[in-house]
Amino acid sequence: MAPERVLVRLPNWLGDVFMARPLLHALRAAWPGARLLAIGPEPLLGLLAPERGADESVAWPRDGAARRAATARIRAWVPDVALVLPASFSSAWLAWRSGAATRVGYRGEGRALLLTHALRRRPRGERHLSDEFLDLAAVLGVIPVPVPPLVPSAEDVRDARAVLDAAGVATGERHALLAPRSAFGPAREWFADRFAATGKALVERGLRVLICGTAAEAASCEWIARAIGPGANSVAGRTPLPTLVALAASARLALCNDSGIAHLAAATGTPTLQIYGSASSAWTAARGPHVRVLHRAPVCSPCWQHTCSIGTRCLDAVTVTWVLAETDRLLKEAG
Ligand code: SF4
Structure with a gap:
């Protein structure tokens, strides 16, 4: 029953x-x-x-x-x-x-x-x-069903629009989200200079780039925005989670680490690239209609560590060239 x-x-x-x-x-x-x-x-x-x-x-x-x-x-x-x-x-x-x-x-x-x-x-x-x-x-007889994309509320869409306006992103302009931090620690954070180089290339492809994070991560997000230059803004600390859902849902692309934002973006159906470090992508990779997981696991992987003592080879193996090639493939595939 x-x-x-x-x-x-x-x-x-x-x-x-x-x-x-x-x-x-x-x-x-x-x-x-x-x-x-x-x-x-x-x-x-x-x-x-x-x-x-x-x-x-x-x-x-x-x-x-x-x-x-x-x-x-x-x-x-x-x-x-x-x-x-x-x-x-x-x-x-x-x-x-x-x-x-x-x-x-x-x-x-x-x-x-x-x-x-x-x-x-x-x-x-x-x-x-x-x-x-x-x-x-x-065990109670419940079987899986297809999961639709997460649709933000009208109020959250309005709040996201306000964030875009404040960042100078005009209506109709396409934007990409970069989420360069991870609450877990540096063994799950791709390098800031590589995020910046990728962000620059996305601006050259006609996208406005928004760097997302918490208030505590604002300084590092600002650094990446400055390194990218015109076309990039940090919105770290200015996006409550429901607003972030709406911002992700309207994005052309999200580039994230192994962090919650990757799952959030993937759930909305937005093309999402997720870069993996010390954890197991087989266990917790983001899922969604348009997701690419970039994980080159060395023999020490997964180590589950917060910080790496041998130079995060797993993250080092993810090059900007690879990320951009997957970005282009993903965007083409998503239409
Ligand atoms: S020990 Fe290996 S898997 Fe863990 S963070 Fe370092 S390089 Fe990556």
Whole structure:
């Protein structure tokens, strides 16, 4: 029998939330009468609102007292099923505390006692993370469905237009997004001078170039914009995530590292190039209708390190020439 109330504990990382979209779409298709409640970090919950990824959402705070209040709210909602996407003990504990009769997640961290379906996880990278999330629902008979591109809300489109106006990008002018940073660390960041050289070549191809990042990354994004010269602007720190979705959706191209922005851009259907460093592209590469993953994995890969002690050979192997050749191929293919 189909459940009436399904709790989904979303991942804590931006990219992982986008990798959970196939699961959310599959749940909707399998149980059209069910209500979905998503719980996760507050800044990420709004991203799924334009496509009604969930009917309700509850922010999962860091503070202990606030967590207890959120848990009480979930318990009062009386879920039938809880799907636990993060691997942490606290996520499985939340599912158990929710009172849901069916609780599905991966085992590990002592979680098996808290879950009714504690799945064994394959070695990291043997299966894509999106498929691992789908596998959780598969034990309840839920099958994958096609995932449409993420469409931003009208309000977010307006906000993105304001960002473009401020950057001097006229209506009708085409723009590319460059996302040169990664919250994970330098072992996932292609080199700033190569981003700048690629950005210059994109300007020569008639694109305006916008460098994206957080407020904390603004200085490095400004540096790249200056190195590119006329035709490039940094918008770092000026794009809340929903605005960034709209900015990506209207872009001709997004060039990103192994970071959340790559998943965000790919989800909108925008042609997206993603450069990989220390992690496994087999596990977490962005997925979408027009995605190219550039990963030359040396024997030490994946090492999962934040910083590399041997000169990030993986990133060094990604040349500007290669990126531009893939850019041209991707743009041609995407039409
Ligand atoms: S150890 Fe190898 S895979 Fe890891 S960051 Fe360095 S070069 Fe890349």
